[in-house]
Amino acid sequence: MTYPSLDQLSAQLESPSSRDRMVALASLRDVPADEAVPLIKKVIEDDNLQIRSMAVFALGIKQTEECYPILIRLVETDPDYGIRAAAAGALGYLADPRALETLVRVFYEDTDWLVRFSAAVSLGNIKDPRAREVLIQALKSEEVVIQQAAIAALGEIKATEAVDDILEFAQSEDWLVRQRLAEALGNLKSDKSIAALKFLEKDGHPQVSQSASISLQRLEEASKEG
Helix, strand or coil, X not given: CCXXXXXXXHHHCCCCCHHHHHHHHHHHHHCCHHHHHHHHHHHCXXXXXXXXXXXXXXXXXXXXXXXXXXXXXXXXXXXXXXXXHHHHHHHHHHCCHHHHHHHHHHHHHCCCHHHHHHHHHHHHHHCCHHHHHHHHHHCCCCCHHHHHHHHHHHHHCCCHHHHHHHHCCCCCCCHHHHHHHHHXXXXXXXXXXXXXXXXXXXXXXXXXXXXXXHHHHHHHHHHHHC
């Protein structure tokens, strides 16, 4: 894979032009992680918030041993909620089970809904069953997007014992909530899941009914394999 020279990108990341820095940061997508991360760190505290967010996100994609402690520090201490949210999301990409405790604490304690949403999504990405309790609490959120994230995450961690909790959303007015439910049930093998998916297969919104059909097929295939 060919990419701009590291010296060239390094110099560009120090340019006074935010556009130059942003272009250089985007160019790092083709650079191996161990070479990219030292350059990403150059702009992790950039004055431009968009560049900072891009850099934080990049630490979740370009994974080295350095990324985890940097992201933990940012999600716990950064004054900007957008950066905390980006760090929480990037921790999900790392899929490092060490992040569970921090993400749970962030979900309970951070005052911004976007950060809590990112934490809930990442708890699903980590796929650690210990996240079940906090995700069930997240279902009670007043923010619909957090409810969506919690439903999806409970499916990701295969929390079959939470089926009754998420089935309360089967007749939600928000079709995206019903779609997330249909998708999650495809990971939660139980008689109640199958019955609910047959109900959702008749949903008036095509994306909900299609998701339910796909999940039913997935459960059927899992039964044959099991």
